[in-house]
Amino acid sequence: MASFGRRRPENTEMETQPAIAAAVPLVVRPTVSQPITELRNLCLLRIDPAAVAALPPDRLGPEVERLVSEIATERRIQLNGREQRQVASDLVHDMLGLGPLQLLLDDEAVADIMVNGPDRVFVERAGKVSLSDVRFRDAAHVGNICQRIASSVGRRVDESSPMCDARLADGSRVNIVFTPLALDGPYISIRKFAKRRLTFARMVAGGSCTPQLARVLEIAGRARLNIIISGGTGSGKTTLMNAISTTIDPGERIVTIEDAAELQLQQPHVVRMETRPPSLEGKGEVTQRDLVRNALRMRPDRVIIGEVRSAEAFDMLQAMNTGHDGSMSTVHANTTRDAISRIENMVQMGNMGLPLRAIRTQIIGAVDLIVQVERQRDGKRRITQVTDVIGMEGEVVTLNDIFRLEIDGETQNGELIARYKVNRARPSFYERLSYFQIDRAWSAALEEASPG
Structure with missing residues (x-):
């Protein structure tokens, strides 16, 4: 040079x-x-x-x-x-990079980066959040990094549009809150992209589930069950969805819909779509609901929605009810029962005018399995419930926990001691398991999970 x-x-x-x-x-x-x-x-x-x-x-x-x-x-x-x-x-x-954040992005031990101001940058390592020694020069320096991230994916963040979802070149998910909403300078939240594809084997090794539970979820994916993954922020919902997606047949056509693309599907026939925010004139917005409706015209075998947050929940149920078996999505909820309520509320947000019983009928007809994940107090992310959506009794949706995590105590170093309570009753989707000739494998996994 x-x-x-x-x-x-x-x-x-x-x-x-x-x-x-x-x-x-x-x-x-x-x-x-x-x-x-x-x-x-x-x-x-x-x-x-x-x-x-x-x-x-x-x-x-x-x-x-x-x-x-x-x-x-x-x-x-x-x-x-x-x-x-x-x-x-x-x-x-x-x-070339993102200034002082680049060192944290290059550190594989860091899972989340949270910028709360120029001199307060927190990171999550092994499930624990701590203050790092990374500093920005001032709020303008943070703003410069925000602009660089947003412009790299054709989005904008400024006082007139102070919130932005984006992604980095490596697939990491970014949320930005700009002034005047951010009082201490722009805020940046980065969920890092996992460079290593997480499999069920790695989840078992990391203590997220047992081999038997992992086997049950593999069978659920191969049987093309419609699955909702429920959990709080940072609980590992997308990670689990990526693991389940490894069971999808390579010959299937999969359409994915996300606000910020982060799914890591390995199949060759994947159509990835991402929402678009409105322009400076307030025009041109494309929502998840628009994309779900369009996806149904694209001859998908499965529709995978990164996360349902609003009225697109109704279109998701329609997709699951109209022959797109094996579809998946995630929702924010604390239990599998709460997940049902969340979906009901989101459908009502669309002003469909549907009575609650009709919405619940749609849900039990569409959803086969709800999987609850949680980041627990020892920092580990665990699957806490695997629930079969059975039907309705009167006005109430009937659920059956196939697996439920129970905490028995903790070790001297603070790690939780947990075990699964297993229900071996025949699930509501047993005929589907028989159709794919994996009903015996399902029963064997449950027998092994609850010996005696």
Whole structure:
């Protein structure tokens, strides 16, 4: 790169206007010393944005490190090798990545990143949330990162549109709340994309479920049962849906609908669709409900909705009731019984004018299984209920817990001691299991889960 290593005249007009200083804020932590700040500013004066754009990313780091070392020597700035490498790393992350967040994004142990202001960045590791040492320069620096994330997926975030859902290039899900709604500077919540595809085997190894429960869910997927996954925020609903999706036959046509794409389906015949927010003029919005309705015209074998939040719940039930067996979705609820109530409420939000009994009839005709997941107090995410939607008795939807997690205590290090109570009664969808000739496998899994 021609601009790296070439000393510019010190008293020129150009030196008072750094080439990329306005576009790329500096990462300055509270403990940063004046020599480090001075070195960064001097480096920015030497860096040519055009040359940065033309240089391959794998060569940019060494070039910046060389430039930092050269300037430190010229100006007699007393920094050791580690400090110089840190200055170079911060500069590269600001130019190519997401500034101070890049280190957290590269850390595979971090599952969630929560920015509550320039100097309060929390992370979740192994189910536990803690304050990190990552800092932004100021609120404007956080805002710059927000703009970069939103613009990368063709969305906008500003005072007129202060909330935004987006995704990063690696698939991580991002939510942004901008000023004036955010009182302490823009807020960023990042649910990181799992680089390793989570399978049932990994879930069993991580303590999320037992081998027998995992086998039951595999059978449910192969039997094309309609499944609702219920749980709170960050409980692992999408992760479980990805695991169940591994049982889908490669020959099936799957249509996925999400607000921000994060499903990791491995089948070859997948049609992925994502909602679109309104334009600056308030036009052009495409909602999940629009996409669900259109999906039914696309000859899908299965329809998978990332999460139902509103009136699209009615269209989801219609899809499940009209031959698209094996469809799945997630909802926010605390128990499987609450999940039924949530779906009822969401259908009513669509002003369908349907009586409650008719809505409940739709639900029991559409949904076969509800799986509840929960992030528990020891930090582990566990499946707590697997519930069969049986039918109705009077005005009440009848449910049967096939698996229910019971807590028996905890170990000295705070890990919960849990076991599953298993109900081996014949499920309402037993004929479906017989049709796919996996009814014996189902019974064997339940027998093994509750010996004696």
